Amino acid sequence: MGRLRKFYGSMVGKKVVMGVTGLIGIGFVILHSLGNLLVFRGPEAINSYSHFLKSTGELLWTLRVVLFLAVILHVVAAIQLTRQSRAARPIGYTKREAQVATIASRTMRWGGALLLVFIVVHILHFTTGNIRPAGVFSREDVYANVVTSFRIWWVTLFYVVAMVALGLHLFHGAWSSVRSIGVSPPSPQPLHRRLSLVIAVFVWAAFTAVPVAVFSGIVR
Ligand code: HEM
Numbered sequence: 001m002g003r004l005r006k007f008y009g010s011m012v013g014k015k016v017v018m019g020v021t022g023l024i025g026i027g028f029v030i031l032h033s034l035g036n037l038l039v040f041r042g043p044e045a046i047n048s049y050s051h052f053l054k055s056t057g058e059l060l061w062t063l064r065v066v067l068f069l070a071v072i073l074h075v076v077a078a079i080q081l082t083r084q085s086r087a088a089r090p091i092g093y094t095k096r097e098a099q100v101a102t103i104a105s106r107t108m109r110w111g112g113a114l115l116l117v118f119i120v121v122h123i124l125h126f127t128t129g130n131i132r133p134a135g136v137f138s139r140e141d142v143y144a145n146v147v148t149s150f151r152i153w154w155v156t157l158f159y160v161v162a163m164v165a166l167g168l169h170l171f172h173g174a175w176s177s178v179r180s181i182g183v184s185p186p187s188p189q190p191l192h193r194r195l196s197l198v199i200a201v202f203v204w205a206a207f208t209a210v211p212v213a214v215f216s217g218i219v220r
Pocket residue numbers: 029032036050051053064119122123126127142146159163166207208210211
């Protein structure tokens with residue numbers, strides 16, 4: 001326990017925690033975005049997929065607990081790392097020229113905060129049904145929940161904006177997570193990140209396709 005605490009107490013330890021929990025999140029969003037594409041196959045396909053997931057009982061709950069802990073650890077480590085690096089340099093750089101900085105890397109904190117808000121709102125919207133923009137919610141008919149919600153322009157807009165934040169977060173995060181856990185050595189060409197680009201674009205496009213298809217009437 002003492003060793004674990006000492007490891008987590010270091011900046012490297014926190015970065016490893018961020019990397020591992022980030023990879024768990026990446027795995028989840030890839031699977032979730034693929035599952036969502038079943039909307040294009042009609043109500044039967046997505047609703048039976050949803051019923052199947054719910055029928056797995058303990059497995060679903062185990063995954064929920066793992067994901068929940070991963071999100072909490074990821075956020076707590078991010079906040080602590082930010083504080084630690086600010087404390088290490090209370091007076092900022094007079095001239096700051098990052099070696100590798102993209103829109104994605106500069107928006108990790110704000111984009112991450114937006115994603116946290118998104119996840120909470122999203123679960124209240126589609127899982128518990130506490131937020132009902134269309135006034136209706138069904139535990140059995142996920143397809144109906146999706147279609148009635150995304151006919152509303154501000155719901156679609158909220159999801160589309162959040163998915164841009166997710167795409168940027170993934171682009172930088174997928175790349176830096178493998179570096180933080182030491183799987184991949186420092187790159188001689190840090191702007192070459194083909195795999196993280198592929199993951200980010202795929203997940204962004206797959207997620208965004210659903211609200212956009214409903215709003216534009218392709219899926220009804
Ligand atoms: C346009 C994008 C998205 C759409 C259309 C969407 C759709 C849905 C739907 C319909 C459900 C309910 C599934 C069911 O009850 O069977 C759901 C659950 C969920 N979604 Fe999403 N989702 C999107 C993006 C995301 C993102 C980006 C994340 C996380 C970063 C996420 C995390 C979750 C979680 C944690 C659940 C709850 C799973 C559970 O425990 O039952 N979703 N989503």
